[in-house]
Amino acid sequence: MGNLLEKLYLFISNSKLEKCMVGLENLGKTTMLNQLSMGEPSFTVPTVRLNVRTLKKGGVTMNDKFNIDQRGAIMLKGVMQQYFFLILQIQTQQLEIKQASLGTSKKELHNLLDNKSLHNIPLLVIGNKIDVNPHLYEKYMIEGLNLDYITSNVWAVAMGSASSGNYITQVVDWLIEKSKKL
């Protein structure tokens, strides 16, 4: 835990970069933001507008309310240009809806990346709720989102559970690494 806090501090104190988290509803975006900003998942309700959190000791802001629906995607195209990181969350539980969820997310993700101003923005794709079984596996998510076809942006995948916080270290490591290169 101490190590993680140290990394977070390093990231935050060395960077003023902003990140944007997008995804369909009820995926755990706010939960993850709570983990990153407060170190705990906290109780959440559906986000009505925009959640902007400042991570401790740095003035780094992160927001999580750009749902990828039709309206959201249109809004995103304007707003995203200000952000350096795009974190896409995918529902990994509930096999019966995963196809629909992946299909919508794939379409919106590739539509977004058609926008040249978003090229070169590091993309972290998060598969959340893997504590719920059955859940989606990383390989299936990469295929389902056609990630291998993305050449305009560097991308990485993290699978985990925002409520248990078990992949927060991975996310923080990724943010630090990409911050150094920008």
Ligand SMILES: Nc1nc2c(ncn2[C@@H]2O[C@H](COP(=O)(O)OP(=O)(O)OP(=O)(O)O)[C@@H](O)[C@H]2O)c(=O)[nH]1
């Ligand atoms: N089992 C499980 N539940 C989770 C996890 N992450 C979040 N949840 C739960 O999923 C529900 C939705 O989480 P939120 O963080 O509010 O989701 P969101 O993506 O911000 O949703 P919107 O604001 O509606 O777009 C809450 O009941 C969370 O407690 C997880 O990793 N595992």
Ligand SMILES: [Mg+2]
């Ligand atoms: Mg939310």
